[in-house]
Amino acid sequence: MSKLLVITAHPGAREYSKSQQVAEAFLNSYQATNPSAQITHVDLFNLDAPDVDATVYSAFGHLMGGGAFSKLSAEQQSALSKRQAIIDQFIAHDKYVFVAPMWEFSFPAVLKKYLDIICAARQTFQYNEFGLPMGLLKNKKAVFIQASGGNYTPEARAGFRSILAAAPQAESLLPVFEVLGNYGEPIVRATLAIMGILDYQHIMVHSQAMPDYAPLVLDSALIQAQQIATTW
Ligand SMILES: Cc1cc2nc3c(=O)[nH]c(=O)nc-3n(C[C@H](O)[C@H](O)[C@H](O)COP(=O)(O)O)c2cc1C
Structure with missing residues (x-):
């Protein structure tokens, strides 16, 4: 029986969220073809995931210096235990669906925090003799479903670039355009790759701020999600 973890970095309702709508289509198809699959949801906006603040950072230093966990303060032990539970849950699953909107050319900060926690030395990866990270997770796969207002695909960028290059303000517009992505x-x-998860697919629901294209892109992302899910 496969164990699927759905990690959602979205504070809003599915009704208004394209990434979550595509994730729902993915999960419905996945469940239809894998009725015995165990699916667990993690809502990153409601996850108690302690930051690497001064308390946690000093606990890291203590442990790396060979100090005992029992010698940490109660606050440090509690924070590290919460972080460890998140790592343990991640390791205990074999398939992952990440769901996030594009925010400021990236994703909500809660997802970065989650990735920072699960990317844990000696648990999900280790450094080899060349100092390179080597994944410790084997036979796992992941899909990242992301929605954005703009379109950052190479094809779209090439088109936008040639339009902007011909504009009278090209000199000021192009340098800004070139850093967007x-x-x-x-x-x-x-x-994911650092942890050994190389079986990875990205479903991009782009152009959602462009009314002429948004429904078409959404439809094609829904179909793509259903297709991937039935053989995943
Ligand atoms: C705080 C915030 C920041 C955003 N930043 C970007 C951005 O940098 N680039 C972009 O293309 N769209 C951006 N958008 C638009 C969203 O990516 C777009 O609405 C997308 O559909 C969000 O995913 P969702 O439909 O699942 O909510 C932003 C939206 C919000 C609310």
Whole structure:
């Protein structure tokens, strides 16, 4: 029986969220073809996930220096235990669906915090003799469903670039355009790869701020999600 963890970084209702609508289509198809699958949801906006603040940072230093867990303060023990429970839950699953909107060319900060927690040295990855991270998670797979207002695909960017280049304000517009992009997806992909999860697919529900294209892109993302889910 496969164990699927759905990790959602969205504070809003599904009714207004394209990433969550595509995730729902994915999960419905997945459940239809895998009726015995165990599906667990993690709502990152309501997850008690302690930050690496001064308390946690000093606890890391203590443990790395060979100090005992029992010698940490109650506050440090509690924070580390909560973080460990998140890591344990992640390791205990074998398939992952990440769901997030694009916010400021990336994703909500709660997702970065989650990725930082699960990317745990000696638990989900370790450094080899060359100092490179090597994944410790085997035979796992992930899908990242992301929705954005704009379109950052290479094809769209090439089109926008040529339109902007011909505009009278090209000199001031192009430098800004060139730094825009989807900086979130590579972080999700890299974090998963570091942990050994290379079976990875990205479903991008782009152009949702463009009324002429949004419904078409959403429809095609829904179909893509259903297709991936039936053989995943
Ligand atoms: C706080 C915030 C920041 C956003 N930043 C971006 C952005 O940098 N680039 C972009 O293309 N769209 C941006 N958007 C638009 C959303 O990505 C878009 O509405 C998308 O559909 C959100 O996913 P959802 O439909 O699942 O909520 C932003 C929206 C919000 C609310």
